Amino acid sequence: MNRLAAMDAFVRVVDTGSFTGAARQLRIGQPAVSKIIAQLEESVGVKLLLRTTQGLAATEAGENFYEHARRSIEEADEAVLKARGVGAALTGRLRIGGAVTFSRLHVVPCLPKFLAMHPGLDIEVFLDDRNLDLVEAGIDVALRMGDLQDSSLTARKIGQGPRVVVGTPSYFETAGEPATPADLAAHQTVIYDQRGGGAVWNFTRGAAESTVTIRGRIRLTAAEGVREAVFAGMGLAITSEWMFAPELASGRVRRVLQDWQLPPIDLWAVFPTGRNTSMKARAFASFIEQELGPFPIR
Incomplete structure (x- = not known):
């Protein structure tokens, strides 16, 4: 039995709460994980896991073993990386999570450069507008927008971007342009029905404030759908x-109410709790922060 590999499997079982979750992360079968844990328990001479109504949980001895095992794995990883040197530090697999549209437009195009910098690295990208469970999905770092709802997450703010009111030139030719936020009540709006979206917005211009509830005949839960609805002329x-x-730069859509400001949106690099942030995850977050630069994030 490879003791370090067995410890890694145990840590993953505790983090995910199941043999199945650990097997998914390790890309092996669930019976193989169960066998590894059984051998590990026989080796250390104590019961490390017990079954509960919620799944698997560590025993008291298992909790102590978990902390030492986690540190041992991290220290072993760091030792290998330091021995290889900074230039060859990023190796293995990096699993990234992010919203579909943001990742397609602003993350995926940057990946060739990041991979060229680290030829020993492979990347998996999980695209979902919902906030996935990082531990369950085995994600090393996720990029998230807006306010973080889970205060237990380990997160670092890596940017901030403006919110805007946009529409197509053809829509404005038909419906006219709003001159004030209050004018939005007379317009159809494509509503993004996710965190960071909604129907109620607070505009400011200097000391002036205007709170508006927009109306729309269509609500969507994915940014790709919002984009296509706007392109189809269904509203602002x-x-x-x-x-x-890209469309603001090309003129396919146009920004209006430019003298009014909306609350900006934050971009966060979010890391799974329970384990120290890997060097790969930290390096990727710093890389994306640098690559995105002052537009459109800051």
Whole structure:
């Protein structure tokens, strides 16, 4: 039995709460994980896991073993990376999570450069507008927008971007342009029905404030759908500037109410709790922060 590999499997079982979750992360069968844990328990001479109504949990001895095992794995990883040197530090597999549209427009195009910098690295990208459970999915770092709802997450703010009101030139030719936030009540709006979206918005201009409830005949839960609805002329959208960055640059969509400001949206690099942030995850977050630069994130 490879003791370090067995410890890694045990840590993953505790983190995910199941043999199945650990097997998914390790890319082996569930029976293989169960066998590894049984051999590990026989080797250390104590019961490390017990079954509960919620799944698997560590025993008291298992909790102590978990902390030492986790540190041993991290120290072993760090030792290998330091021995190889900074230039060859990033190796193995990096699993990244992010919203579909943001990742397609602003993350995936950066990956060739990051991979060229680290030829020993492979990347998996999980695209989902919902916030996935990082531990369950085995994600090393996720990029998330807006306010973080889970205060237990380990997160680092890596940017901030403006929100804008956008529409197509053809829509404005038909419906006219709003001159004030209050004018939005007379317009159809494509509503992004996710965190960072919604129907109620607070605009400011200097000391002036205007709170508006927009109306729309269509609500969507994915940014890709919002984009296509706007392109189809179904209405305006109040959205992050990143969502329409290429079209704003080309003129396919146009920004209005430019003298009014909306609350900006934050970009976070989020890391799973329970284990120290890997060097790969930290390096990727710093790389994306640098690559995105002042537009459209800051």
